[in-house]
Amino acid sequence: MSDFSRRKFLKISAAxxxxxxxxxxxxxxxxxxxxxxxxxxxxVQRIPTYCDICFWKCGAIASVRDGTLWKIEGNPDDxxxxxxxxxxxxxxxxAHFDPDRLKRPLIRKRERGHEEWAEVSWDExxxxxARKMHAIRETYGPESVAMFAHGIxxxxxxxxxxxxxxxxxxxxxxxQCRGPRDVGFRLTFGEDVGSPERTDIKNAQCLVLxxxxxxxxMHNSQVQEFADAVGNxxxxxxxxPRFSVAASKAKHYLPIKPGTDLxxxxxxxxxxxxxxxxxxxxxxxxxxxxxxxxxxxxxCTPEWxxxxxxxxxxxxxxxxxEMARHKPATLVHPGRHTAWYGNDAQRSxxxxxxxxxxxxxxxxxxxxAPSSMDVPGYPYPPYPKPAKGKxxxxxxxxxxxxxxxxxxxxxxxxxxxxxxxxxxxxxxTNLIQALPNQAETIKAIQNLDLLVVVDVVPxxxxxxxxxxxxxxxxxxxxxxxxxxxxxxxxxxxRQPVVDAPDDQKPNWWMAKKLAETLGLGHxxxxxxxxxxxxxxxxxxxLSFADLKARGIxxxxxxxxxxxxxxxxxxxxxxxxxxxxxxxxxxxGFDPVPVYHRPDEPPxxxxxxxxxxxxxxxxxxxxxxxxxxxxxxxxxxxxxADMARRMDLKSGDYVCxxxxxxxxxxxxxxxxxxxxxxxCVYMVHGFGHxxxxxxxxxxxxxxxxxxVTRYATDPLMGGTxxxxxxxxxxxxxxxx
Amino acid sequence: MARFxxxxxxxxxxxxxxxxxxxxxxxxVPEGFNRDWIAYDVTGKYPxxxxxxxxxxxxxxxxxPCVSCCPTGASHVHDVGGVVLVDADKxxxxxxxxxxxxxxxxxxxxDGYADKCTFCIHRVEQGLLPACVSVCPTRCMHFGDLDDxxxxxxxxxxxxxxxxxxPDAGTKPRIFYLT
Numbered sequence: 001m002s003d004f005s006r007r008k009f010l011k012i013s014a015a016x017x018x019x020x021x022x023x024x025x026x027x028x029x030x031x032x033x034x035x036x037x038x039x040x041x042x043x044v045q046r047i048p049t050y051c052d053i054c055f056w057k058c059g060a061i062a063s064v065r066d067g068t069l070w071k072i073e074g075n076p077d078d079x080x081x082x083x084x085x086x087x088x089x090x091x092x093x094x095a096h097f098d099p100d101r102l103k104r105p106l107i108r109k110r111e112r113g114h115e116e117w118a119e120v121s122w123d124e125x126x127x128x129x130a131r132k133m134h135a136i137r138e139t140y141g142p143e144s145v146a147m148f149a150h151g152i153x154x155x156x157x158x159x160x161x162x163x164x165x166x167x168x169x170x171x172x173x174x175x176q177c178r179g180p181r182d183v184g185f186r187l188t189f190g191e192d193v194g195s196p197e198r199t200d201i202k203n204a205q206c207l208v209l210x211x212x213x214x215x216x217x218m219h220n221s222q223v224q225e226f227a228d229a230v231g232n233x234x235x236x237x238x239x240x241p242r243f244s245v246a247a248s249k250a251k252h253y254l255p256i257k258p259g260t261d262l263x264x265x266x267x268x269x270x271x272x273x274x275x276x277x278x279x280x281x282x283x284x285x286x287x288x289x290x291x292x293x294x295x296x297x298x299x300c301t302p303e304w305x306x307x308x309x310x311x312x313x314x315x316x317x318x319x320x321x322e323m324a325r326h327k328p329a330t331l332v333h334p335g336r337h338t339a340w341y342g343n344d345a346q347r348s349x350x351x352x353x354x355x356x357x358x359x360x361x362x363x364x365x366x367x368x369a370p371s372s373m374d375v376p377g378y379p380y381p382p383y384p385k386p387a388k389g390k391x392x393x394x395x396x397x398x399x400x401x402x403x404x405x406x407x408x409x410x411x412x413x414x415x416x417x418x419x420x421x422x423x424x425x426x427x428x429t430n431l432i433q434a435l436p437n438q439a440e441t442i443k444a445i446q447n448l449d450l451l452v453v454v455d456v457v458p459x460x461x462x463x464x465x466x467x468x469x470x471x472x473x474x475x476x477x478x479x480x481x482x483x484x485x486x487x488x489x490x491x492x493x494r495q496p497v498v499d500a501p502d503d504q505k506p507n508w509w510m511a512k513k514l515a516e517t518l519g520l521g522h523x524x525x526x527x528x529x530x531x532x533x534x535x536x537x538x539x540x541x542l543s544f545a546d547l548k549a550r551g552i553x554x555x556x557x558x559x560x561x562x563x564x565x566x567x568x569x570x571x572x573x574x575x576x577x578x579x580x581x582x583x584x585x586x587x588g589f590d591p592v593p594v595y596h597r598p599d600e601p602p603x604x605x606x607x608x609x610x611x612x613x614x615x616x617x618x619x620x621x622x623x624x625x626x627x628x629x630x631x632x633x634x635x636x637x638x639x640a641d642m643a644r645r646m647d648l649k650s651g652d653y654v655c656x657x658x659x660x661x662x663x664x665x666x667x668x669x670x671x672x673x674x675x676x677x678x679c680v681y682m683v684h685g686f687g688h689x690x691x692x693x694x695x696x697x698x699x700x701x702x703x704x705x706x707v708t709r710y711a712t713d714p715l716m717g718g719t720x721x722x723x724x725x726x727x728x729x730x731x732x733x734x735x
Numbered sequence: 736m737a738r739f740x741x742x743x744x745x746x747x748x749x750x751x752x753x754x755x756x757x758x759x760x761x762x763x764v765p766e767g768f769n770r771d772w773i774a775y776d777v778t779g780k781y782p783x784x785x786x787x788x789x790x791x792x793x794x795x796x797x798x799x800p801c802v803s804c805c806p807t808g809a810s811h812v813h814d815v816g817g818v819v820l821v822d823a824d825k826x827x828x829x830x831x832x833x834x835x836x837x838x839x840x841x842x843x844x845x846d847g848y849a850d851k852c853t854f855c856i857h858r859v860e861q862g863l864l865p866a867c868v869s870v871c872p873t874r875c876m877h878f879g880d881l882d883d884x885x886x887x888x889x890x891x892x893x894x895x896x897x898x899x900x901x902p903d904a905g906t907k908p909r910i911f912y913l914t
Binding site for chain 1: 744746747748749750751752753755756757759760761766767768769777779780781782783784785786787788869870871872873874875
């Protein structure tokens with residue numbers, strides 16, 4: 001990435017004579033500077049708000065200079081950002097200036113899949129949606145409306161649709177992302193790690209990362225704490241098929257064979273038990289079923305794990321002993337995007353159990369107990385009770401799914417069972433790129449009578465919509481309060497910094513107007529969101545005026561770890577840490593995780609692995625001109641020896657072809673000593689095919705397009721997506 | 736007189752590019768250009784490579800070839816902190832300085848003059864840190880007076896191993912990388 005930006009930097013400097021002058025503004029073709037009518041135009045105003053470039057929601061202060069948005073920095077009062085945003089947050093102003101933004105409501109003119117719309121007024125858009133929704137309710141019932149959302153901005157639209165009478169709400173962040181982890185930890189400790197994760201990284205003396213690429217995966221607080229831990233001399237152990245940024249900081253880098261992490265985890269646990277290195281006192285006090293667990297892993301020796309993982313037994317023993325030496329301040333990081341191979345909840349449970357052996361749950365340098373402010377919700381009228389249950393998980397097929405399964409709603413939309421789904425609303429989630437197997441997503445969409453997409457840019461998902469509702473970006477709107485569980489309690493406000501440049505509207509306004517059009521106006525007793533926010537804050541004995549001025553109000557810190565006086569309790573059936581899980585056994589699953597060998601890539605093929613860049617969020621930031629200047633296409637990482645053998649060098653364009661014959665857009669090779677020879681790696685979110693995303697159109701390759709296969713987690717319905725194999729084809733073969 | 740320099744801790748740096756983004760917004764650097772960048776320096780073979788990650792920019796050298804080669808005096812050493820700056824009004828865009836810089840730190844701005852890192856002297860003169868230093872989420876960047884033995888930068892250099900880029904170029908760079 002850096003090599004690339006530097007190359008571009010030099011190339012462009014050499015060709016400046018051809019570049020048009022007058023480009024002093026940040027983005028060519030940017031709209032006229034947006035101004036807040038109510039704010040003075042001269043000088044610099046600093047307005048606190050919180051970020052929305054990812055879901056971390058860092059507190060920020062935006063600067064407006066002479067009426068034009070200038071920059072955005074971390075709010076020093078904010079415990080999440082500690083006064084420093086990540087590069088995406090710092091580049092967030094590019095979202096406001098993005099020339100590719102949606103500007104006005106749109107209604108489809110041609111059949112779905114053709115990006116042809118008519119611009120309509122908001123009233124026309126709401127009337128169209130309401131007409132369709134009434135017809136769906138008449139024929140199928142209100143439950144046949146479903147919503148997919150990502151982020152806090154979906155709260156109000158969700159409220160409207162609950163008032164309409166549907167129970168069907170899902171986020172890809174569960175089944176496609178953190179769900180397996182949350183289930184694995186719940187089964188073990190009775191609680192999951194939440195978001196932001198309750199990881200005490202900064203105090204860890206030993207940090208173990210299994211595929212987690214902190215630093216590339218730019219979750220601000222975690223990366224800051226990672227740097228603190230590294231700076232403090234913590235021992236870092238990284239198991240990853242790729243030599244990640246985190247691996248470059250590690251004392252022990254384990255170049256593990258993809259898909260075999262569970263074998264490594266079991267072998268580590270075997271060493272800790274065999275050598276008596278686990279926290280005996282902690283387990284005697286808090287463990288359930290330890291002896292049965294120990295018996296089940298008795299054969300999982302490092303020698304057994306060696307041929308599976310490729311990690312030699314001595315390294316497994318050395319690293320296990322290192323973890324034990326620092327316990328309980330050894331944090332085996334739970335990861336976040338954990339939908340990999342279909343056995344992911346069990347792998348996550350093994351991570352939880354390894355932490356349990358080390359006594360890290362509840363201790364400093366392990367997992368802390370978070371707290372949040374007590375801010376009551378708005379006292380809305382009760383919602384109608386849906387006549388039908390949720391559609392995504394019929395007969396509790398995935399018994400440990402504690403949230404809705406997005407791909408379950410998709411399946412019901414395709415099959416009509418357990419009942420038909422006829423309308424989808426999506427908020428800030430590009431399902432074409434977020435869900436595996438795009439053909440299934442499109443098949444489901446074609447069964448709909450109504451698809452409404454709320455977004456800020458014309459994403460692939462918007463391309464399939466019947467109605468597109470353009471949202472004001474976070475710098476142009478109020479939003480719901482951020483009252484998150486974290487190290488210390490706080491409440492944060494998002495408030496407008498500049499006006500929306502065109503006819504974009506905030507989500508709360510859309511949700512309220514739609515409710516009124518549907519005859520559900522009484523669900524919105526408040527006049528506008530400021531009245532709503534004031535009501536909630538007053539109920540919490542907090543001042544809205546104060547929060548507007550400061551952006552953040554912090555509460556009194558609570559004890560977070562045993563060392564500070566926090567107590568341990570476990571909301572599992574046994575009330576203890578479940579080394580042996582009777583609830584899993586009863587449901588017909590392995591009570592202690594069992595390793596299953598993954599399929600091998602066919603000869604000549606590579607396993608396709610994906611990850612994150614620190615300068616982009618999913619598939620939603622590629623048209624942000626500031627962030628695209630950091631990285632405007634992804635690369636396919638290929639082991640340098642393999643590249644030489646295939647006569648490929650960095651910068652060459654190739655296409656990837658998966659096991660089902662799907663061929664990607666062209667993508668540049670990164671020939672590197674930083675990856676195993678049996679896999680390739682791409683940053684997710686590129687290779688856009690939506691023509692409206694002019695700046696990102698066909699730049700790089702889309703991993704989502706190549707993920708035609710997925711392995712479903714039998715515990716919770718997660719979709720493991722690292723089960724696809726690709727060959728590398730010359731660019732010319734792609735039409 | 737102060738002699739400003741930077742000390743960057745490669746142990747903490749994750750190469751997230753926040754320094755690059757912050758420079759861009761603070762200084763309204765036009766699309767397609769950056770005044771700083773990240774270098775990933777990879778040596779060795781998989782599975783035991785070594786990687787040093789560096790945030791790079793103009794080194795504000797003590798012996799700056801860009802200043803000595805400038806025909807108009809546009810490239811000059813500023814009287815505050817010895818920072819190397821370009822006077823855009825005097826610059827004729829001849830690119831001599833671009834070619835002379837061993838670090839590739841300069842480019843020609845679309846408005847026709849040589850442009851590069853200023854150590855955010857407009858901020859420093861107000862008592863603020865350069866934008867890149869002030870935003871860095873890993874707190875790997877330090878800025879201060881190299882001639883003051885008690886400054887943070889001097890203390891770090893006294894206590895940690897460090898190196899500069901291309902020491903043989905004779906430019907006496909003032910950005911130091913801790914290892």
